[in-house]
Structure formats: structure tokens, C-alpha cells
């Protein structure tokens with residue numbers, strides 16, 4: 055009976071290996087190809103657009119198969135990993151030529167989204183963070199690392215939502231979780247687009263104690279251990295470049311949850327999802343990939359400590375004041391390659407000679423950078439100087455060992471400089487002489503045979519040969535020449551002398567390649583011993599790069615150094631929204647001041663649509679962030695307190711993943727701010743309440759403003775179209791009205807974009823609709839409806855203990871108009887009925903501050919239903 059295809063020794067070996075990697079594509083090396091079989095082949099051929107064939111096509115049990123050439127494998131692996139799959143790379147572990155029996159094979163690494171070291175040029179400025187979580191008691195241990203750079207961080211969170219938020223902020227693609235993590239939480243993580251990988255068996259790696267040496271919390275240590283175990287399991291190689299894990303707490307930084315970061319367009323534009331139009335886009339004039347990554351980390355985590363901020367500001371100022379030195383530093387930084395990732399590759403052992411030349415070029419900038427910093431003669435650079443270890447011995451080692459322009463392969467020779475190693479030089483001489491011998495032999499054979507076009511050539515199969523065209527075949531000395539190959543118009547021969555020379559040349563070539571590889575490995579080991587120094591240089595140069603970028607941007611756009619005040623007061627004079635200003639051009643941007651003294655906690659901002667309310671509020675948020683990362687800010691003068699948290703409710707974002715509606719998200723975000731804001735927080739509410747029916751929205755908006763005013767002493771910017779709310783300023787001294795000015799010229803609305811004290815007088819919504827090009831008949835109709843509505847003014851309900859809004863105060867306090875009656879009339883626009891009264895009473899009695907958003911929605915729904923009955 056013929057052997058079944060799956061029972062052949064090779065397929066048996068394949069199936070055994072595949073057993074351990076059921077959830078990964080298995081790339082199984084056969085000769086020059088990586089092959090996939092069975093379901094991997096079917097799915098892989100679809101995703102990678104490969105031809106699906108079969109192993110043993112004509113057998114009764116053909117096995118689906120497809121493959122990729124080994125030299126092109128990286129790009130295929132990358133496609134699969136980008137799509138969220140794992141790829142297990144199975145190599146031949148012995149030389150098939152010399153192996154006895156079945157070639158040994160084994161997995162050399164597992165590539166996953168969080169461990170991919172793919173170095174696409176457009177990704178070099180992005181970190182690829184792999185996270186790990188470990189719940190213990192009431193806390194969530196959390197750790198993350200970037201395998202390519204070796205940075206390692208660990209912290210604790212008190213709830214799972216914060217873990218999710220951190221993973222989103224870090225833009226992680228993968229997270230390692232304990233096997234016992236409840237399915238519900240696994241699903242939530244998957245909904246965030248993360249690959250959820252179960253922990254792998256723990257082992258006692260030396261790296262574990264190194265990386266965890268500064269940590270004390272058990273849950274953090276366990277999260278780090280799980281991460282390292284996972285990395286060892288997937289990478290199966292040295293992790294010498296992993297840095298000591300640093301404990302951090304989100305409370306040490308200005309906190310902004312993921313929604314806030316995306317609402318403020320710090321990293322990606324809300325409209326396009328791209329980098330253009332974001333704060334990062336504006337501030338990134340870094341010269342190195344490390345600098346660009348560090349800038350994002352700084353924006354992600356603005357500081358709270360004035361001392362550290364002043365240090366950054368001093369350096370920016372120093373660079374601003376020293377044009378020439380700054381220019382030199384920028385030039386030197388331009389020549390610095392990605393030292394963090396180079397260090398990673400040295401540790402991993404996948405560094406090539408070109409990488410080492412880049413390393414040498416980069417390290418060679420260090421003495422020049424040091425000299426330039428010294429030249430600045432300022433004590434503030436001392437710290438930078440002490441964190442720039444001298445690595446010139448490495449530069450020298452690399453440049454004396456390697457040729458200037460080495461090939462990518464480290465096993466094919468031509469890497470090492472002549473004169474570096476005597477033995478190598480001897481092999482090379484033999485190779486060179488061999489070539490001369492061959493040239494001499496060719497000349498003497500031409501003479502001996504009388505065949506003028508006789509040539510000596512080389513191919514991989516036969517080695518060196520003598521080639522004679524068919525026309526001259528007859529002149530070949532048959533006793534010496536042995537025929538080896540016949541071509542259409544020529545014959546190829548070998549002779550014993552030729553083979554003797556070949557032996558010498560090939561031996562020298564082979565030995566020199568092996569020796570070159572050994573010398574290269576030795577150099578790599580020498581560098582590996584200094585990885586920590588290289589990483590210190592990398593982090594210092596990255597910081598210097600970000601600071602020079604701040605300086606460049608601040609100079610280009612005329613930013614000023616903000617001052618931090620102990621008092622809760624904001625004074626931004628003629629501030630600008632930095633990104634809108636960059637897009638519009640300085641001439642077109644109208645600067646606006648934002649001033650809030652210690653007693654003012656809420657700015658109520660009114661004004662027509664499109665007038666610039668949102669821009670004004672975002673302007674402050676961005677100025678705060680820029681100030682708290684150490685950058686200068688777009689204003690003529692800026693005095694700011696240190697903020698601990700920014701909350702926003704901007705735009706209409708559905709949270710479809712978690713199944714929450716726009717209004718629900720609006721209320722949840724509002725609640726987050728109301729619950730967690732401190733006197734040092736900044737809250738930005740843009741048209742809160744517009745996600746629901748007018749009355750509900752207005753009622754909630756007013757209740758929220760009142761609550762903020764009395765119970766949450768944070769600084770709040772609150773824009774609204776509910777003009778009725780502006781009356782609250784008369785009642786609460788900590789609320790101030792401002793409005794964005796607009797005017798009408800010849801029936802056309804003109805936006806002035808200027809923020810002035812006091813409330814807006816008109817909303818101009820229909821004018822904006824006109825600008826948007828809506829049909830004239832529709833606009834006329836809208837105008838008529840508006841006129842009718844304006845004859846029935848809407849007055850807001852106020853608490854009996856509190857005075858009413860501006861509009862309603864005057865009307866409600868007139869003795870001839872009983873307050874209760876007026877309220878009912880204005881709310882429902884019809885004579886009061888007992889039903890209306892009861893509905894109003896229910897609304898009045900509702901304690902909004904104690905209600906969850908869902909309770910509030912349910913109540914409104916009930917009231918609406920009762921109204922319609």
C-alpha cells in the first residue's frame with residue numbers, strides 16, 4: 055500500500071511542530087522557500103494572493119500547499135502580522151547537504167503584532183508597545199515594553215477601564231493576559247482591536263531580575279514577568295537590551311483619557327485619521343526617529359512638576375538664544391540614526407554590518423555634540439553632558455574593522471577592512487593570486503590550443519571551467535580536457551590543473567568568509583557589552599532632539615515662554631490655536647485672550663455656529679498641553695496654573711464598539727468630569743446637551759453648569775447655543791460670559807472670530823445654513839418658523855432656591871406674572887393642564903446630580919411618553 059502523503063517523515067515533522075502553534079501561520083522552511091500546508095495554505099494563499107498548489111498532487115490525499123521565497127518572506131510576514139495574525143518561523147536547523155536523514159527543523163521565532171520588529175521607514179517614528187496585565191487583589195498590574203527599543207514600564211490601575219484606556223493611549227496591538235482572565239474582559243480587549251495572547255510558562259530568566267529590580271509592587275512584577283516570559287517564548291533569543299522597568303503612575307502626569315486625546319487631535323486627525331493637522335504634526339521638527347518617538351511620549355504624558363518644566367524651558371530658551379550652536383546641533387542630530395533600535399538589533403544578533411556603520415556614524419556625532427553644548431557655557435546643559443557617555447572606542451572599533459560600504463549579508467564576506475586581520479589578508483591574497491593564476495592559465499591555454507576565444511568561467515554547479523565555442527571544438531586536446539557541459543554553441547571542459555587552482559581559490563574564499571563572519575561577531579559582542587551606554591546616549595540625544603524641535607517651532611511661529619503660577623488663574627494674552635494658525639496662516643488668524651482669575655471657574659461661551667467657539671476652547675487645551683511638555687506657546691503672554699487632568703466633551707462621537715449612543719457617550723464623558731475633576735483640572739464642554747431633544751438638553755446643560763459652579767471648582771470652558779444659560783452669570787459670581795463676535799453686513803453673516811466679554815445677542819443659525827448652500831425656499835421656511843418660535847420664548851426652570859436665568863428673571867419676578875404659570879406656559883407652549891403640571895413636577899423633583907446618565911435618559915423617555923399620551 056502506498057504511503058499516505060501525511061505519513062511521510064517530512065509531513066510528520068511538520069504536523070508535530072504545527073501542533074504547538076495551532077493559532078499561528080507556520081512558515082516551514084524547505085530549501086529556498088517557506089511553505090504553508092493545509093488550512094494555513096488555504097487561508098494564506100487568499101490573504102497573500104499566492105497560488106494554491108498541493109503536495110503530492112496526484113496522490114489520493116494531496117495536501118494544500120503554498121509558499122514564499124525565503125528572501126522575500128519578511129514582506130509576507132509583515133502583511134499577515136499587520137492583519138493581526140501570528141507567524142511561526144520554522145527553520146532548517148542543520149545543513150541539508152550534510153544532514154543524515156530528515157533535516158532537523160525548529161521554530162526560531164514567533165512573530166506577533168506586539169513583537170514585530172518590522173522596520174518600515176514610515177513606522178520608525180512609532181513605538182510598537184506590547185502590554186501585559188495581571189489582576190491581583192483589587193489592583194491591575196500593568197506593564198508594557200517596546201521590543202525594538204527595550205524600554206520597559208510598569209504601573210497599577212484600580213480598575214479594568216483604566217487598563218483599557220492605557221492600552222488605547224499606547225496604541226498597543228497586543229496584550230498578554232493571565233489564562234484565567236474572564237472571557238468578558240478578553241472580549242472587551244478584543245473589541246479594542248487588540249490581539250489577546252495568553253501568558254506563557256514562567257521561567258527564571260536572568261532578565262527578569264534585571265528588569266524588575268526597581269519594582270516593589272507584586273502585581274507589577276508579575277505583569278513584567280509575564281511579558282518577559284512571553285518575549286522569551288516568542289523570540290527565543292537574547293533580550294539583553296531590555297531596560298530596567300520603570301514604575302510610573304498616570305497620576306504623575308497631566309491625565310487625558312483616550313477620548314480626550316483623540317478629541318484634541320493630539321496624534322491623529324478626527325476627520326482623516328492621519329497625522330496631518332494634529333499637535334504632533336505641528337511640533338515634530340525632530341531630526342531623528344528616536345526624537346520623534348519621544349515627542350509623542352511627552353505629548354502623551356505632560357508633566358506636573360514645575361521644576362522639570364522650567365528645566366526644559368531653559369534649554370529651549372538657550373537654544374533659541376544661540377542660533378549658531380543650535381544649527382550645529384541640528385546638523386549633528388541629522389546624522390544620528392535610530393540608536394535605540396540599533397542597540398536592540400545588536401542584542402538580538404540580527405544587526406548587519408551596515409547597521410554598525412550607522413552606529414559608528416551616530417556615535418561619532420557625540421563628541422561634536424558635547425563640544426557644542428560646552429560651547430554654550432550654560433550650567434543647564436550639565437545634565438545632558440553627564441548623560442552622554444563617551445563611546446568613541448566603539449566608533450573606532452567599528453571603523454577600523456569594517457569597510458565603509460559593507461554588503462547587507464554578514465556571511466558572504468567583503469565586510470572586513472584589509473590590514474585588520476593577517477590571516478584574512480592571506481586568504482584574500484590567495485584569492486587574488488588565484489584570479490591571476492586563472493588569467494595566466496587562460497592565456498597559456500589559448501596559446502597551447504590556438505583557440506583565441508577560449509575563456510575560463512565560473513558557475514555554482516561546476517565551479518571553474520574552460521569554455522570553447524563549437525567552431526573550435528576540434529582543436530581541444532582531448533587527453534587533457536574533460537568535457538563537463540554542452541551548451542547550444544559551446545562546450546565546457548575542466549582540467550586537473552584548473553581544478554587544483556579552483557580548490558585553492560574556493561578554500562581561501564570559504565575560509566575567508568567564515569573568518570570574516572567570526573570577526574564580525576566578535577565586534578558585535580564587543581558592542582553588545584556596551585548596550586547600556588548606547589541606550590543612554592540614545593535617550594539623551596532623543597531629548598535634545600525634542601527640545602531643538604520645540605525651539606524650531608517656537609521660533610518659526612513666534613511662541614512665548616509660559617509662566618506657571620501657584621494661583622488658580624489663567625491669563626493667556628492674544629493666544630492662538632497653534633494648528634489652525636499654521637493651516638490658516640498667521641495673518642488670517644484672529645488672536646484671542648483667555649483670562650480667568652482665581653474666582654472664575656466657568657467661562658460660558660456663546661456665539662453663532664462657525665464663529666470659533668470650539669477653536670477658542672481647544673486653543674486653551676493645546677496651550678496647556680504645550681506648556682506642560684516644556685514647549686513655548688502661541689500667545690503674546692501666558693500665565694497658567696499646572697493642570698492635573700483635562701476632561702473634554704467635544705463633537706459627536708458614537709461609541710459603537712461598546713454599544714453606546716452619541717448622547718450616552720456625551721453624558722458618560724460629562725459624568726467622568728463631574729466625578730473626577732479636581733480644583734486643578736480643566737474641563738471643556740462643547741455644546742453639551744445637543745445630543746438630545748432641546749428641552750432635555752437645555753435642562754441638563756443648565757443643571758450641569760450649576761453643579762460645576764457649586765461643586766466642581768475646576769476651570770471650565772462651556773460653549774452653548776442655549777442663550778438662556780447666559781443668565782446664570784448674574785446668579786453665580788464664578789461664571790463669566792464671553793461670546794465670539796459676528797456681524798451682519800447686507801444680510802450676510804460676517805465672522806469676526808473675536809472673543810468679547812458678555813453673552814451673544816443672536817445665534818445666526820439660519821445664516822450659517824445659508825452659507826452652507828441650503829435651498830432658498832427651505833431657508834425662508836426656517837425663518838418663518840423661527841419668527842413664530844421667537845414669539846413663544848423658552849424659559850428655563852430654575853431651582854426654587856436659586857434665582858432664574860437672565861431672561862426669565864426679569865419676566866418671572868414681575869409681580870403680575872406668577873412664576874409657576876409662566877414656567878409651564880413657556881416650557882410646553884400651551885395652556886397648563888394637570889398632566890403638564892405633573893410632568894413638570896417630576897422634572898423639578900428629579901435629582902440630576904444623583905442620577906446616572908441612564909437614569910436621566912429613562913426619566914426623559916418616560917416624561918416624553920407621558921406627554922404624547
Ligand SMILES: Nc1ncnc2c1ncn2[C@@H]1O[C@H](COP(=O)(O)OP(=O)(O)OP(=O)(O)O)[C@@H](O)[C@H]1O
Pocket residue numbers: 634638642643644645646661662663664665666667668669670807808
Ligand atoms: N480665531 C480665529 N481666527 C480665524 N479663524 C478662526 C478663528 N477661530 C475659528 N476660526 C475659523 O472658523 C471655523 C469654525 O470654528 P469653530 O469650529 O471653532 O466654530 P464653532 O463656533 O465652534 O462652530 P459650531 O458652533 O458650529 O460648532 C474654523 O474652522 C476656523 O477656520
